[in-house]
Amino acid sequence: MITSKDFLHLLRSSSTRKKRPDGSPYNSLSVEKVLYLAGKTDKSLKDIELAALENDIIPERYCRNQTSISNEGQKRLLQSHVAIIGLGGLGGTVTEILARIGTGRMTLIDGDIFDDSNLNRQLLSTVDYLGTSKASAAARRVGKINPAVETIPHDTFFTAENGENLLKDVDLAIDCLDTISYRFTLENICKELNIPMVSAAIGGSCGQATVIFPEDPGLKLIYGDQDKKTERGIEATLGTLPFAAVYMAAVECAEAVTLLLGRKPELRKKLFLADTREHTSELIDFT
Template identity: 45%
Template sequence: MEERYRRNIEAISEEENAALFEKKVCIIGCGGLGGYIIEILARIGVGSLIVVDGDVFEESNLNRQLYSKMELLGKSKAESAYERILEINPEIKVKYIYDFFDESNYAKIINNSDVVVDALDNIKTKKFLQKVCEELDIPLVHGAIGGWYGQVATVLPGDKTLDIIYKGKEDKGVEKILGNLPFTASCTASYQSSEVIKLLIKRGDLLRKKILFIDMLNNESEIINL
């Protein structure tokens, strides 16, 4: 076992750690949630990462997006994530896609992934991502934040969890109304990353057909069965 992974053990076994290196995870969105998720998965040793985002860094991202900094304003979020991954763990395979995820490119982006992660910021694209993950038979880990609040769910093909969560909702979420705080993003992203690892090692209690609500203002969390 490489020294870089030594502290993963005993939380996960050496066999599980080795299995992670054979897995591929696609993260859609490299901003507030996505940056922290990418960082965690690269450090723990997921062997292949695809990072997708068609946006560039703006000054308003600096309060919470892990990879944003002054000298990167105007630069691709996906490319910056790619460069960061190579700095953290050059042994893993990484591909970046500087494009927005949509009907024209979804199959070539997420096909053959073991897990896809929703780090998007709009409901319409989240629901489309759920639809195509079901079509391609790939598990999806959903996350969303707004202000002091976050939510996480794991969606297996056929569950249609986001149809329940966002039933009757408009396309835009509440993040632009409530704002986005850095600790909400990092906390929610950590829960999402945990769900990804549990899916990959096939161990632990998943947030399947459930949603975890996180209230950091009042130090409360709740799991609701859907």
């Protein structure tokens, strides 16, 4: 078995000196070298990337995250665990973005399968995947993008009965659901487990997003009393355009990464509203 000293030597000798577009230097570790080190040792891809960051070596796949995200911040992302609930138009894009930025562990929840109507907007859907599990497709996609990211796919719908078990050990829940009642169910379980939640919804060319902490009033500020809500939002009437789904997924990911890095979210106790067709937005402050 390779010793810690030998591993560190191997890690450093596998890195190369590079420069960012602004000319600043950094030590780089390519994807090829990460895979090589995993084959030479008993360490996982994630462990190798974490070890690199601890020794001021940047896995090359994350080099363009800097300097917006520091080495310490990248480590924090790799050590984070998020749950993405709903893997359709919003959730598929959220999964893609968070895998690329280096979120280390993802619980992927959706009991649905792909059908023809998903092809206009759902990033994970292809003609070849019609009739197959969205959760399995999400896990496969993450594995192709960033195999250092651990995925825990659940081919099941999120409910009040299974929700607590599905969300155990997660740091953050990301609401990509299309049904208001289940959105309230998710919020209730997040409050019970003391987990923050990033929520978004889309319809037509429009979307909304907010961040809810366990102690916040939350969704009732948007939808009213839980027992008097409508079942479906405006998506049921307006449909969903692909650019609206991608736009709001990006907003969700921006807030998710902010939370995972321990920074103050911009959308807590606020509702961000956007119309991607008219290029307008509004921020409603509930405080």
